[in-house]
Amino acid sequence: MQVILIQDIDNLGAANELVNVKNGYARNYLIPGKFAVEANAANKKQLDERMKVQAKKEAAMLAEINKVITVLKESPIKIGAKTGTSGKIFGSVTSLQIARAIRDQKGYEIDRKRITLPDEVKELGTYKATIDFGNGNNTEVEFEVIGE
Template sequence: MKVILIKDVDNLGAPNELVEVKSGYARNYLIPMKLAVEANPSNLKQLEEKQKVKAKKEASMLAEMNKVVEVLKAAPVKLTAKTGTSGKIFGSVTSLQIARAIREQKGYDIDRKRISIVDEVKELGVHKATIDFGNNNITEIDFEVVGENGETAAAPAAEAEA
């Protein structure tokens, strides 16, 4: 018997998925527990409409995500940090600091849990972070760590040579 799942069912499928199950399982468990509905013509038509709406929504979200990625890749986000005399920063840069900088400088609110820093950041300069937008949409962005007094990674090295 073919049924359309309403909720996620372990080892069977996700919501709005058409699956084939034994008729006893469908009639005695899935349908009474409101986990699925019978795959009749009207329910199949509703499923098709839901899938069209979902595809349209995903396409608009993908377009919005691409716009955000373009803005983030256009110029690196700048973060300020307290530094010692050698150009090393006190502590390290966190995903929360990157999320705040993106919100302040670019105007996009990205959850800090979606941001991961490629390497531990302990010194000034340009570094990389990845942002996971979901659905295997991952992008890598650059961010620059500068000192509170405006010094960059090149400044301490230039002073050392002089």
């Protein structure tokens, strides 16, 4: 029996996927548990419409991500830090400070968990951080640590 999965099922398939299963599995577990619907003509048509809408949303999201990437690459982000006499900063620069600097200087809200620093940043200078936007979209952003 062919069914359309409503949500991801381990070892079976992903949401909005058309799969073949045994009749009993579909009628006794998948359909009553609202994990899948029967793959009739009406449900296949709804699936096609959902896929078109999802494709449009993904295209719009990709365009927005590309816009953010171009803005982030225009100029380095400046992060102020308190320094000692030798040029070393007190503490280190964190992804939270970078996220706040991006919000303040570029106007985009980026979750600090998506920002990856290569090493600990404990001195003044220019560094690069990686921002992962998901779905394989990531970019390197340059930031400069300056003394306050």
